[in-house]
Amino acid sequence: MAQDYRLTAILKIHIHNVASVFLMIDYKLLEALATVIECGGFERAGVALGLSQSAVSQRLRTLEIRLGQPVLIRSPIIKATPAGQRLLNHVQQVQLLERDLAGSIPALSEPTARLRIALNADSLATWWATAIGEFCAEEALLLDMVIEDQDIGLRRMREGDVAACLCSSPQPIAGARCVPVGTMTYLPLATPAYVQRYFSSGFNADNFESAPAIVFGPNDQLQHRFLAQCGYHGPVPHHLCPSSEGFVKLALAGMGYGMIPQAQVQQELDTGQLVNIAPSQSLEVRLYWHFWRHGGGVMDRLTTAIQSASPLNR
Amino acid sequence: MAQDYRLTAILKIHIHNVASVFLMIDYKLLEALATVIECGGFERAGVALGLSQSAVSQRLRTLEIRLGQPVLIRSPIIKATPAGQRLLNHVQQVQLLERDLAGSIPALSEPTARLRIALNADSLATWWATAIGEFCAEEALLLDMVIEDQDIGLRRMREGDVAACLCSSPQPIAGARCVPVGTMTYLPLATPAYVQRYFSSGFNADNFESAPAIVFGPNDQLQHRFLAQCGYHGPVPHHLCPSSEGFVKLALAGMGYGMIPQAQVQQELDTGQLVNIAPSQSLEVRLYWHFWRHGGGVMDRLTTAIQSASPLNR
Numbered sequence: 001m002a003q004d005y006r007l008t009a010i011l012k013i014h015i016h017n018v019a020s021v022f023l024m025i026d027y028k029l030l031e032a033l034a035t036v037i038e039c040g041g042f043e044r045a046g047v048a049l050g051l052s053q054s055a056v057s058q059r060l061r062t063l064e065i066r067l068g069q070p071v072l073i074r075s076p077i078i079k080a081t082p083a084g085q086r087l088l089n090h091v092q093q094v095q096l097l098e099r100d101l102a103g104s105i106p107a108l109s110e111p112t113a114r115l116r117i118a119l120n121a122d123s124l125a126t127w128w129a130t131a132i133g134e135f136c137a138e139e140a141l142l143l144d145m146v147i148e149d150q151d152i153g154l155r156r157m158r159e160g161d162v163a164a165c166l167c168s169s170p171q172p173i174a175g176a177r178c179v180p181v182g183t184m185t186y187l188p189l190a191t192p193a194y195v196q197r198y199f200s201s202g203f204n205a206d207n208f209e210s211a212p213a214i215v216f217g218p219n220d221q222l223q224h225r226f227l228a229q230c231g232y233h234g235p236v237p238h239h240l241c242p243s244s245e246g247f248v249k250l251a252l253a254g255m256g257y258g259m260i261p262q263a264q265v266q267q268e269l270d271t272g273q274l275v276n277i278a279p280s281q282s283l284e285v286r287l288y289w290h291f292w293r294h295g296g297g298v299m300d301r302l303t304t305a306i307q308s309a310s311p312l313n314r
Numbered sequence: 315m316a317q318d319y320r321l322t323a324i325l326k327i328h329i330h331n332v333a334s335v336f337l338m339i340d341y342k343l344l345e346a347l348a349t350v351i352e353c354g355g356f357e358r359a360g361v362a363l364g365l366s367q368s369a370v371s372q373r374l375r376t377l378e379i380r381l382g383q384p385v386l387i388r389s390p391i392i393k394a395t396p397a398g399q400r401l402l403n404h405v406q407q408v409q410l411l412e413r414d415l416a417g418s419i420p421a422l423s424e425p426t427a428r429l430r431i432a433l434n435a436d437s438l439a440t441w442w443a444t445a446i447g448e449f450c451a452e453e454a455l456l457l458d459m460v461i462e463d464q465d466i467g468l469r470r471m472r473e474g475d476v477a478a479c480l481c482s483s484p485q486p487i488a489g490a491r492c493v494p495v496g497t498m499t500y501l502p503l504a505t506p507a508y509v510q511r512y513f514s515s516g517f518n519a520d521n522f523e524s525a526p527a528i529v530f531g532p533n534d535q536l537q538h539r540f541l542a543q544c545g546y547h548g549p550v551p552h553h554l555c556p557s558s559e560g561f562v563k564l565a566l567a568g569m570g571y572g573m574i575p576q577a578q579v580q581q582e583l584d585t586g587q588l589v590n591i592a593p594s595q596s597l598e599v600r601l602y603w604h605f606w607r608h609g610g611g612v613m614d615r616l617t618t619a620i621q622s623a624s625p626l627n628r
Contacts, residue, residue: 039549040533048549076469077533124560133567136553142526144554155390212456219354219391235353235362239450240458245559246438253447 026066027094032059033071034091037080038114063087086160089116092144093163096296113298116144118153119166121216122184122261123287125244127311128166135305141298149217157290164291164299166306178290179303182312186283188226189265189274190257198257199277203230213238214250214258222259225283259283263311287312340380341408346373347385348405351394352428377401400474403430406458407477410610427612430458432467433480435530436498436575437601439558441625442480449619455612463531471604478605478613480620492604493617496626500597502540503579503588504571512571513591517544527552528564528572536573539597573597577625601626 035045036056046053064070071084080088092114099113119128124145136143146153146162153165158173172178198211208227215223215238227236239256241247248265251258257277268274276282289306291299349359350370360367378384385398394402406428413427433442438459450457460467460476467479472487486492512525522541529537529552541550553570555561562579565572571591582588590596603620605613 035549037532038552040538044547044549047547076466077463079532121557121560124555124557125563129560129563129567129569133564133569136569137526140526140551142551142553145556145560146554147556149391152390212451212454218351218393224354233358233361235349235358237454237456238352239456240460241438242459242461243435243438243558245557246435246443246459249439249443250447253443255443255447255450 026063027091029059029063029066030087030091032056033063033080033084034088036060036072036078037084037088040078082159082161089160089163092116093292093295096163096298097294099296099298113140114142114144115164115299115302116146116162117164117166118146118148118156118162120149120153120168120287121147121242121244122264123166126184126261126264130311131306131309132302135302135309139298139301141302149219149221154290157292163295164289164302166287166289168285168287169290170286170288172290176290176292178288179307181287181289181306182310184285184287184312185262186222186226186259186285187262187269188257188277188281189251189260189269190277191252191254191273192275194254194257195275195277203232203278205232205234208232208236209234210237212256214241214247214256215239216244216247217242220259222283222285226259226278226281229281229283230278340377341405343373343377343380344401344405346370347377347394347398348402350374350386350392351398351402354392396473396475403474403477406430407606407609410477410612411608413610413612427454428456428458429478429613429616430460430476431478431480432460432462432470432476434463434467434482434601435461435556435558436578437480440498440575440578444625445620445623446616449616449623453612453615455616463533463535468604471606477609478603478616480601480603482599482601483604484600484602486604490604490606492602493621495601495603495620496624498599498601498626499576500536500573500599501576501583502571502591502595503565503574503583504591505566505568505587506589508568508571509589509591517546517592519546519548522546522550523548524551526570528555528561528570529553530558530561531556534573536597536599540573540592540595543595543597544592 032045032049035048036042039045039048042053042056046056049056060072067083069083070081071087073079073081095113096115124147135141146156148156148167153162153167154169154173156162157165157176166181170178170180199207201207208230213223213236217240227233239250241250244264247258248260250256251260251274252268262269265274289303291303346359346363349362350356353359353362356367356370360370363370374386381397383397384395385401387393387395409427410429438461449455460470462470462481467476467481468483468487470476471479471490480495484492484494513521515521522544527537527550531554541547553564555564558578561572562574564570565574565588566582576583579588603617605617
């Protein structure tokens with residue numbers, strides 16, 4: 001939010017050069033930015049806003065001149081710069097507040113609300129849609145979901161890049177609230193043939209050194225924690241696979257072992273296609289929902305929905 | 315590759331200041347970089363290389379001084395800079411060539427090979443592991459998979475960031491080969507309840523304007539192509555969901571309609587959980603495998619494996 005205020009200040013000064021009056025941002029410019037991103041182009045944004053393409057371009061140029069920096073990368077694909085992304089996040093939060101207002105002043109038409117949320121890939125691939133689907137449909141709430149490592153999403157929230165974050169940190173950041181959502185259980189899994197090939201002589205350093213693992217990203221904390229639990233600290237040959245479903249497919253194809261959410265592969269565990277390579281080992285990851293205090297009623301109701309509908313153990 | 319040669323040139327000049335002799339890169343430095351990334355830390359890399367942590371740090375510092383730029387971002391998580399990534403890609407390609415050499419000179423121990431590959435999320439979530447799993451296990455080949463939009467992976471290959479790319483472009487880039495892999499069929503799918511709610515009056519602009527879609531990223535070409543086929547060019551309310559499995563879950567939860575690979579949801583189509591919102595509409599995406607000509611025998615055999623084992627229609 002600090003970043004948003006800095007941008008707000010810059011916009012104000014550029015608009016009128018008077019710092020003593022509280023002048024608001026020119027939301028027509030921000031609306032143009034949000035629409036270009038939403039529609040994926042200037043022409044379609046013009047249709048949506050009832051403006052010519054060149055009028056939309058002009059609004060974007062004005063915004064960039066006032067800010068003194070680009071808000072949009074135009075080629076090869078249209079996307080927001082980091083500053084543009086913070087403005088978009090601000091627009092989304094203002095739109096959430098406008099919805100509350102429309103609820104109490106029916107003459108105002110209810111705007112569509114968008115919310116940018118960082119969450120971990122495994123939640124998105126498993127329980128997330130079930131928990132929030134009905135709520136989003138009922139409230140006509142649209143989500144921009146961003147996949148982040150469990151430990152990195154919060155930084156994006158602090159930078160004003162997302163309005164809420166589902167991650168494993170229990171520490172609320174300044175100005176935000178944090179509630180527990182539940183626990184995901186991870187098991188170290190592979191095919192029986194894989195276990196036979198690489199771990200038939202048990203768990204020792206030699207085996208870990210030669211058995212290929214599957215890890216989600218270069219800093220997969222689950223893999224490190226599992227190896228530490230096994231007392232192993234050496235190098236591990238591994239595939240990198242930044243996709244939850246791809247991860248399961250690689251394990252099923254016998255390419256490696258990996259830490260997989262139990263709930264994602266209950267069927268494969270029941271049929272014996274995947275087995276725990278270290279039956280006594282599992283990892284629990286507690287998840288927390290972080291959101292800005294001033295997100296308005298929609299954010300409060302979304303939080304309640306997540307807490308009550310999440311199938312995770314609390 | 316051009317980028318790699320530029321870096322090579324810089325390294326040579328810094329090492330000896332003699333441009334007329336062809337001096338090779340100091341591979342001990344690159345090996346230290348690759349091991350730090352692979353192990354996710356300096357201490358573990360030291361164990362793997364039989365060096366102290368400070369010796370590993372020193373090698374990285376030497377590399378950065380010679381290059382005149384950082385190769386590693388150290389905080390909050392360790393990852394390669396763009397220049398570091400190009401060096402890693404070069405090391406991987408050299409290791410592939412070393413494997414071929416080890417095949418003809420048995421006295422050389424066979425090194426582990428890593429290959430960095432860009433591919434589309436939907437391939438990774440569906441047929442990819444089945445096609446290459448056995449080959450990777452047999453050849454002890456490790457993969458770094460990077461998910462990219464079908465139309466962006468090639469750029470990363472051109473920049474020397476990946477050694478191969480699975481994408482929808484049939485145009486080979488200079489120095490590389492390109493072979494067809496097959497076709498993925500996408501259908502516009504949603505739950506029956508969703509269709510009833512938003513499209514019961516048929517396909518018209520009003521419906522598209524209010525029915526939430528699910529798109530993979532801000533420039534989802536499939537969504538744009540589908541709407542263009544329907545003759546609609548206006549704005550579309552949408553969720554952004556950069557996860558193949560999450561995408562299917564959102565559709566199943568009734569949050570929107572989206573273009574989903576038929577093969578990924580055959581079961582849900584058979585049971586009627588998902589239906590085609592526009593039964594006459596589908597999109598075919600042809601996929602091509604791009605790889606550097608000089609990848610050695612492993613790359614040739616991997617290419618054969620992908621072509622022969624891919625379950626896609628050709």
